Amino acid sequence: MGVIVFLGDSITDAGRTTSCPPLGNGYVKGFADSVSQNWNVLNQGVDGYITERIAEDLHKDCIAFHPNYVSILVGINDVGLIAEADTTEHEKLYMLEDSIRAYHEMLFDLSRETQAEIITLEPFIFPKDGKYENWVPWQKKMSKNIRKLARNYHARFISVQEPLNREIERLGHDAITTDCIHLTAKGHEILAKIVRDGFGL
Template identity: 25%
Template sequence: MKQQKILFIGDSITASGKREDPEKIGVSYVRIIHDYLLTTYPEKVYNIVNKGISGNRITDLAARWQKDVIEHNPDYLSISIGINDVWRQLDRPEIEQITVEKFEQVYKELLTKVKEHTNAHIIIMEPTVIEEKLQAPGNQLLKEYVKVVNDMSKQFEATLVPTHQAFVKYLEGNKGYNLTTDGVHMNSAGNMLMATTWLKAVEEQLK
């Protein structure tokens, strides 16, 4: 039976708990997707690979793209990046920053390499939120990066996972129940929202 390799790459939101997990999948939205696919489609074989690394920005992905993506030659590649590219502008303004123009340029280069060297179907996740207040400076800065992600999905005929939109919709409902532990890193509810949004966008293609 042919297995389908689904590779997830990103930052700590993707990596969450991966190091401590014997399966190296972790406890993020990736774990929920893994467990859902495993139990919903027992006749299929999904090989879930988690290549999230804490603190990564788009340039960090670029530095390890060959080894962690191209050489793995996945059937599906799911990318979640952009939060640190914005957050570093707020918490570490003294370091070299990833402007929205740089973000777009590097993202385009990475997706071009995927198209040239693999047959992977690309899945692009919108960056989620920075603070659970829609008017927070981080969320205002994030808007342009979310737009880049949307543009990239169209340009490269990728599946878009509207994770930012899902979080905005939740926050607009003002339920008073947080989805993150610190405004960025997900609790179990935040991971569930990411996973269900991903599955809604992607599941049909995996059947």
Template identity: 30%
Template sequence: MGKRIVFIGDSITESGRFEDPEGIGTGYVRMIAKELDPRHMIMNKGVGGNRITDLADRWEEDVLRESPDVVSISIGINDVWRQLDSPEMEQVSPDDFKTIYRKLLTETRERTSTVIVLMEPTIIEEEADSKGNLMLLDYVKAIREMGEEYDAFVVPVHEVFINHLLHERPSKLTVDGVHMNKAGNELMAETWLESAGALL
């Protein structure tokens, strides 16, 4: 019997889903879907530019009302990136990020039996010690802590990407330092399947 699987996140998850008749897009979500039992229903709820605050605004409609068996969450890049490219905006600190995220996870645990998959954010610039990647560390740490707290599966995407960047001659994973090229999407999908694929 197929399961209902929601992937929610920002533009890295969205990846052309609005232009795709199937609504899955061309990124890592599609690559994961190709490896899963075709009886599963895959729902891509990625929206470009989203931060954890935006996920909170649409959590009821895009997650809880869909009654998924599995929800996979990929968020955090814009929570940091906006601090770098739009410092005039009201920002989401690591503490704010964790507080809002915990509320979503608590509500999900209280109202559903959904299996939760937490994806670490990927990278900001393809240098392991870039300012963005150093700032991401607190957000990655928060996700790992929430994984333990909520008995959720954690997909170590950030760790895998950083390890890739530390190779002597790493291949490119993004088109602009943030958005995935084919290799980046493949690495995200592969890491997800290794970490959470056993669920399905």
């Protein structure tokens, strides 16, 4: 049986560490329900995690399971910390560099210590009525850097922001996101399909 590990923050966690073990009630569960039983799907997302924390826990949360596939959705908590930091633009760029360095470490360790195919998912944000607008430039910078790292490591990069934006235009903001960051059940359903199509399983 093959192993697929999902790494991420609260969007991946989706309740799996509190009330809905082991896969949570979000896109990972939707993905698992749609693939063959030949795959053992593990949700290792943790609410509140930033990129550095996932990099620190990579061995016990991922590499130890000898995965065939690894999916990574992280970065929006990093973006929030950067955007809301009471510091200079120059210092914020240093904070972004720290996050990208941690992401680089993850991909380096995965490429060195596993044979897994790596899927990187774009972190996303859905501003409304001015809320979280200041996060958008940093989300774009984060996404651009993740895309570049994925290319350097021959990993897949799955664009998520624009597909979800199109669904917001079609269905309305509140149909997709609960708070401009997290997803509704419908949003998770759509993300599960995006991820499944990206895996190509």
